[in-house]
Amino acid sequence: MIKTIVSTALPIDERFMIKKNVISHGTGKKRICIVTGTHGDELEGQFICWKLQRNILDNLEQLDGTVEVYPALNPMGIDSITRGVPNFDIDMNRIFPGNPNGSMVEQTAHAIIEDLKGADMVIDIHSSNIFLREVPQVRININDSDTLVPWAKHLNVNFVWVHEAATVLESTLAHSLNSTGTKTLVVELGVGMRINHYYGKNMVNGLLNLMYEMGMWKQSVDKEKIITPLLSIADEVSFVNATHSGIFSTETHNDQIVEKGQLLGQIISPLTGEVIEDVLSPTHGYLFTIRAYPVCYEGSLLARIHNL
Amino acid sequence: MKKEILFSMESPYRDTFRIRGYRFGEGEKSLAIVGSMRGDEIQQLYICSQLVKQLKELEDKGMLIPDHEILIIPSANPFSMNLEKRFWAMDSTDINRMFPGYNLGETTQRIAAGLFEAIKDYSYGIQMASYYMPGNFIPHVRMLETGYEDIDTAKLFGMPYICRRKPLPFDTTLLNYNWQIWETKAFSIYGGQNNEVEGKESTSTINTILHFMQRIGLIDKSIRAHCADYNSVLLDESELISVNAPTAGIFYKKKDAGDEVKKGTPLGQILDPYEGVVKSKIFAPEDGVVFFAHNKSLALQNTPLFKIHKF
Incomplete structure (x- = not known):
C-alpha cells in the first residue's frame, strides 16, 4: 500500500511528496524500513528497492512482518540530478533530526524520523557520489558497533567500516535514529548516477538474509552465497588524496588487495602530455574505494585502503 | 599595505x-x-x-x-x-x-x-x-x-x-x-x-x-x-517568532527587515500563481520588529517568511 508521509505545497501547481510502499504479510510484528534517495545523485538504491519488492511480492508467503520501502527521501533532488535539496542548497543528511517548526526541509526531516522511529531495523542505502566508486559496505559509528556489527554481517557486503565518531555526523539520519534506539545500518555501494546490477542483486540477497535472521522471512538464503565481510575498526583506513590537480587516469579496480608502492593510477596533463604524479598505494591492504571521476584537484580523494 | x-x-x-x-x-x-x-x-x-x-x-x-x-x-x-x-x-x-x-x-x-x-x-x-x-x-x-x-x-x-x-x-x-x-x-x-x-x-x-x-x-x-x-x-535566536507560509504561491511582501509592526499588522500575502487571488494573508503575531524577511517572490509552504523580535 502506497502511503504519503509528507505532502507540502510548492508555489506553482505541484506538491512536494515523500512516499513509501508498505508490504505486510503474516502475523509477525517485525518491521524493516529500506530508505534511500537522500542524495539526489545516488541511484543504486532505486534498483535495490525495485528488486527487493519484486522478490517479496513474488514470494509473499515467505514474509512474516512488514517491509516499508522509501525510495526517495529527496524526490526533488533525484528528479533534477541534484545531490542536495534543490531549493535550500542543503545536504539533507546534515539536518536530522529536523525541526517541526523549521523550514520545509527541516519539517520534512522531522516527519521522516517520526515515521521511521520504532522500526526493528532501518537500512539507509547510499551510493557514494559521482566521484568515488565503493565496494558494497556498511558504515558504523564506533559508538554503535556492538549493537550493529552483528547485523551488518548478514547483509552480504564485502566490507564493514567501523569509523570514529565525528560531531558533524550527529546530524545524519542514521545517527538520529540509532541514538534514539532505532537500529539503522548505513550501506554504501557503487558510484553516483549509475546502477550496478550485480551489486544490487547481492544487496537484495543480503536484505532477505537479514530479514531471515530477524525472523521475518521464512526461506533461508543460501548461506554459501553470503559474503563474510572484512571488518575494519577505526583508524585502520589509509586515505590517498591527490597532491596535484589534473586528470586521474586509472585501470585499477577496487575490491582487491594492493601492495605498498603499487601503482594505483596517474594524474596526467592533457595539455602538456606529462605524467604529473604517479599515485602509489601507501600501504598493503584492501582497496575498497577508487576515484571514478577523472578531473581532480589537489586534495581530491583518489582511493581508500584498509590496512592489512 | x-x-x-x-x-x-x-x-x-x-x-x-x-x-x-x-x-x-x-x-x-x-x-x-x-x-x-x-x-x-x-x-x-x-x-x-x-x-x-x-x-x-x-x-x-x-x-x-x-x-x-x-x-x-x-x-x-x-x-x-x-x-x-x-x-x-x-x-x-x-x-x-x-x-x-x-x-x-x-x-x-x-x-x-x-x-x-x-x-x-x-x-x-x-x-x-x-x-x-x-x-x-x-x-x-x-x-x-x-x-x-x-x-x-x-x-x-x-x-x-x-x-x-x-x-x-x-x-x-x-x-x-x-x-x-x-x-x-x-x-x-x-x-x-x-x-x-x-x-x-x-x-x-x-x-x-x-x-x-x-x-x-x-x-x-x-x-x-x-x-x-x-x-x-x-x-x-530561539526567541525570534517564526511566521511561516500557511500555503505556497506568489509572495507579495508588505513589510521588510527593520520595520516595526503591531500585532495584527499585515506583513504580506500569498497569491494564487495562476488566478491572482489572495490565498492567505499574513499578519504579525505580536508587537515587535521584523528581524528577517524572505526576499524571493515565491514562497514554499511552511517555510519561514518572517522572523519577529517581540518587544
Whole structure:
C-alpha cells in the first residue's frame, strides 16, 4: 500500500511528496524500513528497492512482518540530478533530526524520523557520489558497533567500516535514529548516477538474509552465497588524496588487495602530455574505494585502503 | 599595505586559485577580516574592498595605531564567485563548513586549512557572513554560543542587535565556531543582503567596522565614520517568532527587515500563481520588529517568511 508521509505545497501547481510502499504479510510484528534517495545523485538504491519488492511480492508467503520501502527521501533532488535539496542548497543528511517548526526541509526531516522511529531495523542505502566508486559496505559509528556489527554481517557486503565518531555526523539520519534506539545500518555501494546490477542483486540477497535472521522471512538464503565481510575498526583506513590537480587516469579496480608502492593510477596533463604524479598505494591492504571521476584537484580523494 | 598570496592551488583547467590578503600595520596580530567564502557573497566582498581602500588611505596618513596588524581577505573563494555558484563548484562543498580544515584532506578542507592557518592567531576576527535562506536581515552581529563568545566586545560594533545561538552538531565546522575555540574573539556580521552593493546598508556596515576598529584601538579616534551607534539588543535566536507560509504561491511582501509592526499588522500575502487571488494573508503575531524577511517572490509552504523580535 502506497502511503504519503509528507505532502507540502510548492508555489506553482505541484506538491512536494515523500512516499513509501508498505508490504505486510503474516502475523509477525517485525518491521524493516529500506530508505534511500537522500542524495539526489545516488541511484543504486532505486534498483535495490525495485528488486527487493519484486522478490517479496513474488514470494509473499515467505514474509512474516512488514517491509516499508522509501525510495526517495529527496524526490526533488533525484528528479533534477541534484545531490542536495534543490531549493535550500542543503545536504539533507546534515539536518536530522529536523525541526517541526523549521523550514520545509527541516519539517520534512522531522516527519521522516517520526515515521521511521520504532522500526526493528532501518537500512539507509547510499551510493557514494559521482566521484568515488565503493565496494558494497556498511558504515558504523564506533559508538554503535556492538549493537550493529552483528547485523551488518548478514547483509552480504564485502566490507564493514567501523569509523570514529565525528560531531558533524550527529546530524545524519542514521545517527538520529540509532541514538534514539532505532537500529539503522548505513550501506554504501557503487558510484553516483549509475546502477550496478550485480551489486544490487547481492544487496537484495543480503536484505532477505537479514530479514531471515530477524525472523521475518521464512526461506533461508543460501548461506554459501553470503559474503563474510572484512571488518575494519577505526583508524585502520589509509586515505590517498591527490597532491596535484589534473586528470586521474586509472585501470585499477577496487575490491582487491594492493601492495605498498603499487601503482594505483596517474594524474596526467592533457595539455602538456606529462605524467604529473604517479599515485602509489601507501600501504598493503584492501582497496575498497577508487576515484571514478577523472578531473581532480589537489586534495581530491583518489582511493581508500584498509590496512592489512 | 602589503599585498600577499595566503594560499594558492593549481586547477586542472583554470587559472591558479589564489586567496589574497592585505596587511596593514605591523606588530601584534590584532584583527582579521574575512569577506566572501561563498560565490554569491558580493556585498561581503564589496565591504572588504572598501575597507582595504580606506585602511590604505589611513595608513598613508599615519592614522593606524602603531604595533597592531590588520589582515583583510576580501574573498576566500574567487573561483565560485567567477562561476556565480554559491559553493565550491566541483563538489558543492561549502568552505565555511570545513573548519578548522585539514591540509591533507579534500580540496575545500585544504582551502579552509590554508585560510585558517593565516587567520587563527588574531585577537579579533570578523567574518562577513550570509544565511542559508534567502532573505533580508536587520544588520546584526551573530555569534555561536561556545562558552567563549564575548558579548561585551560585540556591543562595540554598535549594531542594533547581537544574535546568539546554540551550535548544532553541523555548526562545529563553521569559521565562527572554530575561531572561538582557537581563542579569537569572533564575530559574524550580517549586513543585510548578499548581492547588492549599492545603498545605505553597505556604507553603514563599512562604517560600523571602522567604528569597531576605533573602539578596540586600531585606528585613530579622530576618523569620522558616520553610522548609527546603537546600544545593541542581545537576543537568542530561539526567541525570534517564526511566521511561516500557511500555503505556497506568489509572495507579495508588505513589510521588510527593520520595520516595526503591531500585532495584527499585515506583513504580506500569498497569491494564487495562476488566478491572482489572495490565498492567505499574513499578519504579525505580536508587537515587535521584523528581524528577517524572505526576499524571493515565491514562497514554499511552511517555510519561514518572517522572523519577529517581540518587544
